[in-house]
Amino acid sequence: MIGTSTHVGSGQNTEARGIGPALPDAAAPVHRQVWAVADREPASVAVQDGDGELTYGDLRPGAHRLAAQLTTLGCHPGGRVAVVCEPSIAMVVALLGVLEADAAYVPVDLSLPHTRIQAILSDASVSAVVADGRGREVLGSALPWHAATEDLAVATLHAEDAPATAATGDAAYVIYTSGTTGEPKGVVVGHAQLTASTTARELIYPGTSTFLLVSPLAFDSSVAGIWGTLTTGGRLIVASAEQTRDVEQLVGLIAQHGVTRTLCIPSLYGQILDLVESDPAGPLSTLDTVIVAGEPLPERVLRRHFAIHRAGVALVNEYGPTEATVFATYRRYLSPGPVTIGHPIPGARLYVLDEQGRPAEPGVEGELYIGGAGVADGYLGRPDATARAFLPDPFAPQAGARMFRTGDMVRWTADGELCFLGRRDHQVKIRGHRVELGAVEAELRRVPRVKDAVVLPNPAATQLTAFVTTAEPTSKTALRQHLAERLPPVMVPATFHTVPQFPLTPNGKVDRDRLAETLRSAGAGPADDHLAQVGPTAMDGTVARVSAAWAQVLRIDNVPADVNFFDLGGHSLAMFQLQDALEHHTGTRPSIVALFRHTTVAEQASYIDGGPPGPAGTATTQERARAARTARIQRAKGGRSG
Template sequence: MTISTPTAPAGRRPLDPAGHDGSPADPGCGTPLPGGRPGLVHDLVAGFARTDPHRTAVVAAGRSIDYRTLDGWAGRIAARLTAAGIGRGSRVGVLAAPSTGMVAAVLGVLRAGAAFVPVDPANPPLRTAELLDGAGVAAVVTAGDVGSGTLPGVPVVPADAEEHTDTPAGPPAGAAPDDPAYVIHTSGSTGRPKGVLVEHGQLAASTLARRLVYPGAPVFLLVSPLAFDSSMAGLWGTLTAGGTLVVATSEEVRDPEALVRIVERHAVTMLLCVPSLYRVVLDAADRLGPTRLRSLDTVVVAGEPLPPELMNRHFALRGGPVALVNEYGPTEATVWASCRRYDEPGAVSVGRPVPGARLYVLDEQQRPVPPGCEGELYIGGAGVARGYLGLPEATARAFHDDPFAPAPGGRMYRTGDLVRWNADGMLDFLGRRDHQVKIRGHRIELGHVEARLCELPGVREAVVVPDAEHTALAGYVLAPSRPAAALLRTRLAELLPAVMVPARITVLDAFPRTVNGKADRAALTALPEPVSVSVPTGAPADGPPATAGATAQPGPQTADGDLTARVGDAWRDVLAVDTVPRDVNFFDLGGHSLAMFQLQDALEARTGTRPSVVALFRHTTVTAQAELIRTGGADADAARGGDRHAAARRARALRAERQRAGREAAK
């Protein structure tokens, strides 16, 4: 049953779609934000530089800077940008490795009155050029080692060079709430990324809501790349509260044991990450000792569904009170729109709206559905972004006038997510209405990847689907010329970030079809995987030329051969493949960053040595990893020492504990 759009009695606010009266206790309506305009984020940070200049602002790679140093550094970057003609309304690319300079760079762009456009340095050069070009940036600020890359012909300001110069820091250029603050790119169904434009007012409102939900000055561990929208939560939620932002480097994020040590070393109180990363952080804490996480008082997970098993592990591991918060929200709603706090295990939901947000569950005619019924989620309120940069048609499809707003002029965003209000007044997430998926926390339009595949020579049609665990993609193509699957994957990797490149591409003569002639995605996922493994052209970066016939087969012949075979067995355990070539890159066989953590466990069980994750990222073939273990390289942890069987027992015990926790969660 559907109900008609509610109308408000005289003198009252409109009813919201859940049938409530719009009061703060209403599940569809977040607590109103305090009256008056919230302070702009860069102004609030500058305020701490004046009132508490020696308070630690940012820590990264073993060094720290206080608020006065950060403010002065950002001011000098802003002065350089101003001298280059950058001002209000300009857009400035930020290509920065995680560092103190990264934070100074984005703050400097805002001080200059411009909007920052973060681009991940790990992107292939063509992707970087495409994003910066499409955003129409007038300058680029770099920080850290970001490589030469391909930059548009605009002024480039190296942030690190401005840290200690004599450049006078000019006054902030000033910004209005409706001026753009940043542009973050998301996947687009047409094969081209969409830049979500967020204004200062929306960023200020979202950040104020965060300070209301999480009061105090946190010591926050930032693990998200700057180009990932959850970084905005940690960056501005921390610095506008006078907290300390601890920035993990790219290598530290790859090594969960390093993250555990950072939490202990810097007495981190708050962490936000995707559930899949938190799982491996807990694995690392199991090995190193859970007391190393004792400083944490809040762990926030977002970007992926929260598994009940992970919730149970969180509360089982921690001896003291540590809240677990499940957040939900798209980039188009300025990072977040709802959350639920857990102080003990409970039923998983995405909770209630955050302050200033309004959540509507609507049917296909944009009419409210009753509690308990499935509908599509629309988000209204102060955090709804302006739209997609330079894409008016896409903006019109996703952003609508809000007929339920308490005042005229409100807008709402159509999320494409299917939800329902449950009996507790919480929002249950049920899935997607389209072909958008989350892979390791990254939002990906399958049509985006399919369109890029169809641009490759010889490809006539393409279908991309997620794997069962939603940790990687699989691609299927029709190509009459039968190009090598590995060659297609290599060319696609030049156009897309790694998370969007299918782990496997299968070339077919025909697709199974539905009755209406469309490719049958379910039938494709049921196809058996190819028996043979395609070997990429060229040599791996860390080994000799690839040889298709050289596989890591079990059965000792020599000591080195036995070790290589055991490494190959570990790869088979993780990748679930029958054949493992010795000199093929782990990622070209379907591996990904999370699978690398599983490989670390498997290698310990099979060889008695636990190489660091950073070492495994540097040595990505069976041959290279066997040599790393054989030589006891500096990157390998000393689980060696002749105690291989004890290490294997520890790994088996850890797996058994995970399985037990999963069974408990299933009950």
């Protein structure tokens, strides 16, 4: 077809470019593979969290009890069951129980607005919900809950069967992404695709591992960590929601449990490298592989990985949309090199096509299409959207094969690797989350008095900016509140600009390039009309110093004392920067947990004034920070288990 690729673990060009190595004969569904491990090694530890551990032998009874309860309450094979749990051992038991009941699991993010959660439950037509204590609290006590295990309860919803527009009888899970209409859109992944993806992962990463899971269940990279670990007899360390927000705690988990492998977005991994820079041989010494995915890999992170780690610690850059079952390409680095998304995984077929659907030559930009064993079944209940994105594969050797149109622009290098160039449409990645700009725009247009809206990423692709035209003056605070009640936090713009009209291209369409240029030339300062009321210079004492720290991190000139950090455009990764900035400006370094509990300038100033004094002595702030981090790292190393 079009060029060359590589065998797993080999640097030799041996097959046609874009065609991954063949997969072995079909394996059993992933939960059956886990039970096979339990038969062989019942005493081996399977899952650990902050409250305890379960062996492979211990996993089966709880999962079977849950499956029996689901069946008793009327969950039929082929049904869909929502899993509303915090990251924990119980969450893993819930997944196994749902699959054992021959149903598909539908993960629900507890941090979503209530209306969004209800929209997912309705769209998925779930017949039951499995929840832990936190999940039951979010969903409410009105549901008819029935105890299933010590930690899990089931509520039946008696939903109608899902529309027969997607093949769901053999579905393993349904993960929701944002749609261009503003409504959630469920990607249906069958057991065959999940097994193929997991088998490919086992070929690329042979052997067992101690894997640190930091991905939320509703993020499809969780599939890689959970099933890639448990089907091979590895040990899964589940970080809590609180721990995933605190890099210091994540590093402590790696040291404590002797973690050998993990997967996270590059920006989070960059924060981990920042933390351990003063002790590069210490808390990460057990790692042999770090996988990054979900957003482009910065060359800086790649270089720093090899500057900090010992020789032989691999950095693997993975790429793949949810519609291709977690990943479709990978590039393993054992030393610094050009950043690419690499080669096809086993079982994948990659096509770089021009606008006429013809294969592009090496070095020529084209759109990436993915075929092969991992292509999902489609979008649940959305035949038109499925038909637009999942197309007949004219290049496959077998009849009836399909390929997924990614919308990503790429090109082949002379060495047969793929370079990622950006999006074809208006879909972007913000902090590792896929965001369809049209979804945010559609929701803004539903606000009274808003005539039209355009949403763009900021130049760093870390936040969104909204441009709106209105029939009359509209409070930008009200716009933000409207979106926050209906969309995930990552989809709520950090800044809003009211404009009399949008610039247009010669053919009458909104000129997004001119708006983007406006952002680049205007800098990072937000234009919210409620932001410019009180600046740092107008305040005294701790409030002024905390406000200065916020201004530094958020890159804005004026910071109100009573507005939430996240409403001003902050995000979880920026919290780590705020921690450093507060230490610099106030002499006190609050914990990440404290910053998440106190999210306004006024609250943080009050916390700092009432908290312990900052480090004493004549050392510089940076020196004190390094000393404190080294002490934390040494404590973590001292608590490491075999």
